[in-house]
Amino acid sequence: MSTQKEIRLIARPDERGIGAHLFELAQTPIPSAKAGEVLIKQTHMSLDPAMIGWMHPDTESYIPPVALGDVMRSSGFGEVVESQHPEFSVGDKVLGMMGWREYFVSNGQGINKLQADMNAEMALSVFALxxxxxxxxxxxxxxxxxxxxxxxxxxxxxxxxxxxxxxxxxxxxxxxxxxxxxxxxxxxxxxxxxxxxxxxxxxxxxxxxxxxxxxxxxxxxxxxxxxxxxxxxxxxxxxxxxxxxxxxxxxxxxxxxxxxxxxxxxxxxxxxxxxxxDHFHQVPQLLEKLTPYVMQGKVKYRAHTLQGLESAMEGLNLFFSGENKGKLIVEL
Amino acid sequence: MSTQKEIRLIARPDERGIGAHLFELAQTPIPSAKAGEVLIKQTHMSLDPAMIGWMHPDTESYIPPVALGDVMRSSGFGEVVESQHPEFSVGDKVLGMMGWREYFVSNGQGINKLQADMNAEMALSVFALxxxxxxxxxxxxxxxxxxxxxxxxxxxxxxxxxxxxxxxxxxxxxxxxxxxxxxxxxxxxxxxxxxxxxxxxxxxxxxxxxxxxxxxxxxxxxxxxxxxxxxxxxxxxxxxxxxxxxxxxxxxxxxxxxxxxxxxxxxxxxxxxxxxxDHFHQVPQLLEKLTPYVMQGKVKYRAHTLQGLESAMEGLNLFFSGENKGKLIVEL
The missing domain is CATH 3.40.50.720 (NAD(P)-binding Rossmann-like Domain)
Known part of the structure; x- marks a missing residue:
């Protein structure tokens, strides 16, 4: 049985800041898609400032913090590699909250199919968060x-x-x-x-x-x-x-x-x-508003790409130093 | 010719605070109502915190400051004593921006006629600013x-x-x-x-x-x-x-x-x-919303009444000390 890598949050940020000491790298079996599910191979993960908030045990924040022991939460871009779901086919490019892992099984909820010619950088830099x-x-x-x-x-x-x-x-x-x-x-x-x-x-x-x-x-x-x-x-x-x-x-x-x-x-x-x-239910209207600007070439972007799942752990610090040039993306 | 008293702003508030040193008391002839005008005898003036702002030469505020030499701005309650205006009759009770003076001539703009049985305290405490x-x-x-x-x-x-x-x-x-x-x-x-x-x-x-x-x-x-x-x-x-x-x-x-x-x-x-x-054009709708609460006895008020035009000058300081008990009104 093949295995995949995933990274779990095991401690809250402390005076040492954010880094590998907060995480645990694990090897787990690659799951299979059951009836009604898809298996996605994630190729690019997005790093976003909101993730700093998700690491803190702050009950007042807008979504619950990542529980200790859970895979770190993130959005990402990937390709369907197995499908038992009527709306997805092998080869579909998709966007969704997949977390810090290489493979992700989903029932399709929150997973959005992209145009076949959409590249990962544009998807994560413009059409995602x-x-x-x-x-x-x-x-x-x-x-x-x-x-x-x-x-x-x-x-x-x-x-x-x-x-x-x-x-x-x-x-x-x-x-x-x-x-x-x-x-x-x-x-x-x-x-x-x-x-x-x-x-x-x-x-x-x-x-x-x-x-x-x-x-x-x-x-x-x-x-x-x-x-x-x-x-x-x-x-x-x-x-x-x-x-x-x-x-x-x-x-x-x-x-x-x-x-x-x-x-x-x-x-x-x-x-x-x-x-x-608060506005995820408005995503279709937001995309409808945004897309014409992109199609007319009015939205340029640049991606700052880190290599390998493990690079995410220290990569978050770039939000504080401001040293990243463009949208932070981790290529798996 | 009879005269009336009025109080003009002659200096901006300084480190001495607010008091008689900023004002000038003057005697002027009581004006007459010409065609299209009414002469109002003001019986009660309202003192409001916003007036502090009107005394400062602050160009960023929402209405222009009172110019030096002008009669101090305020809203008040009075009775029509002469009318050459088709919509007002002698004896009408009215509310409007009349300033620190005993008599006021108006073309009717911004002057609102009140029900005959409305008393000054309720008018200024509830139905005014x-x-x-x-x-x-x-x-x-x-x-x-x-x-x-x-x-x-x-x-x-x-x-x-x-x-x-x-x-x-x-x-x-x-x-x-x-x-x-x-x-x-x-x-x-x-x-x-x-x-x-x-x-x-x-x-x-x-x-x-x-x-x-x-x-x-x-x-x-x-x-x-x-x-x-x-x-x-x-x-x-x-x-x-x-x-x-x-x-x-x-x-x-x-x-x-x-x-x-x-x-x-x-x-x-x-x-x-x-x-x-910003909302003066909405006054009819605001009164429509407010009036039922008042009619149902759900809005109590108390007036803190000072006596005589001159009492207004020191009276404004009650907003800072908080010593007033209720809506500040000056009875003329």
Whole structure:
């Protein structure tokens, strides 16, 4: 009997951070598809910032944490290798929550069949969590209007880069906040953003003022950090703040405080946090909204691919260092 | 020719705070109503926290500041004493923005005729800014549902006391935050709130936990101050935060920071600031919503009445000290 590798979470993140000490690598038999099931060979796994949250024993989060001893949760891309399910055939390319393992048996629920010519990078970078998150947050919460100004943090990240390109395609002025000159160059010269700010710069406030002469109408927050205060200060009347991620504060014991709420009243701002599990029932509508932008070539992406299942364990740390260039993907 | 008194704003609030040094008392001729106009004798003026904002030269606020040299802006209750306007008759009771003066000439715009038996206290405490603000914020932003828990700060204030009573009438558990034992007693024993917390207590967090065993679904914020963090910490998933006032921070140079936004995501919270000038076109609908509660005796109020036009100048300070018991009204 052949075996496969899988990685289980066996401890909660502690002061040592995230790494191999939290996980256990196991060999298990490759399962078979029973009646009504498919066996999928996963070829690419997605690493997403939300996974940091799933590792913590936080009962307040939007989906339950991964239980200790369970295979680590993740979404991925794969190919059907056995099918006893009427809607799937051997060779189908699929997307779904498969976890950190090489083979996955499913009854088909939550597994989405892709076009035959879809490659793994585009599927995981655009049509999976990042693109759905960008579409939901930007259009349904941010409510962008042509001529307005949008600022997005984590602008070279998997969600931020799509948010900015969609807003740009809709006629907004788009400024991105990033953590390196290379990323600043990429979002401006490759993605077409109107401007970029490196949050490590010493003149954040001045740069932001120069790049947003008409103030800011939509603030799409992926990171937190001190620049949040500068962006908040420049919000326009009736501005919208989309709170999607706070990666800068996820692992601190005392998360940084946020701006005083007086401008919420004076400028009648709206701020809304969201998480995709609330919106999975809207995925068909979100894809319907997103797909035309992609088909018209308005959504570029780049994948940062790690090699081998085991690379996922340390790979998550790239979200904190910001050293990844593009959507983090693990190729199996 | 008879004269009337009026009070003009002649300086911006400074480190000496608010008081007579910012104003000038003047005697001017009582005007006459020309064709299409009415002359109103104002008998009661309303003092509202928003007036503090109108005194500051803050271009970001929702309505322009009162210009230096102009009569101080305020809403009030009065009686038509001359009419050349087809829709008003001598003796009509009216509500409108009349300013700190005894007589006011209007073309009728923004002047609302009241039922003949409406008294000034009820008109200014319930059917003017406080009731409209409570109705807009609670129903259109807070979206309360029977069985939920609402916490309102400034709960014995003109807006907060109405918010709590409307929510209670709709079947919510209602907890009010106040600044004295007398006010705590009033909102619980007279208004029927389920509980009260004196924000000067040493055990805020523990009291709040005990009084909101099922967490908090709607947070109606009128004050700011440290208890904001405790309330925010207890928000439930999909909770709504209505930001209506921040009186604790209006006069500080460095307003206190607010809670980190991570729970906005984890709990998918919505926070919205509002100000009534955005909603003046909705006043008929707001009154339609509010009136049945009042008619059914579900909205009690109390007025704290100062005597004489000049008392308004120092009277505004009661918003900071919290010493007023009920809606602040100046009787002329």
């Amino acid at each position: 990042p693109g759905l998150t960008a579409t939901q947050g930007l259009f349904n919460i941010g409510k962008p209007q042509a001529g307005e100004t949008l600022v997005v943090t984590g602008a070279a990240g998997s969600v931020g880069s799509i948010v900015g390109q969609l807003a740009k395609a809709d006629g907004l002025r788009v400024i991105g906040v990033v953590g390196s000159e290379e990323k600043a160059d990429w979002i401006v010269n490759e993605l077409g953003f109107d401007g970029a700010i490196n949050y490590k710069s010493e003149h954040l406030s001045q740069q932001l003022t120069e790049l947003t002469p008409d103030g800011i109408d939509v603030f799409f927050e992926n990171t937190g950090g001190p620049i949040q205060h500068h962006i908040f200060d420049r919000m326009n009347t009736h501005g919208r703040i989309v709170v999607c991620g706070m990666i800068a504060d996820y692992t601190t014991n005392e998360p940084a405080l946020a701006p005083n709420w007086i401008p919420m009243i004076k400028k009648r701002l709206t701020m809304q946090g969201f998480a995709m599990p | 406080p009731g409209l603000t409570a109705t807009q914020g609670l129903f259109n932003i807070g979206k309360p549902q029977a069985g939920e828990t609402l916490v309102v700060t400034g709960a014995a204030g003109s807006v907060g006391s109405i918010v709590g009573q409307l929510a209670k009438a709709d079947g919510l558990r209602v907890i009010g935050v106040v600044g004295s034992e007398e006010k705590a007693d009033w909102i619980v024993n007279e208004l029927g709130f389920d509980g009260a917390i004196n924000y000067k207590s040493e055990h805020l967090s523990q009291q709040l936990t005990e009084l909101t065993p099922d967490g908090i679904d709607v947070f109606f914020e009128n004050t700011g101050g440290p208890i904001q963090h405790h309330i925010f910490d207890r928000m439930n998933t999909h909770g709504r935060i209505v930001v209506c006032g921040m009186i604790a921070d209006y006069t500080t140079n460095e307003p206190a920071l607010a809670p980190n936004w991570i729970p906005m995501i984890k709990k998918r919270l919505t926070m919205q600031g509002f100000a009534m000038p």
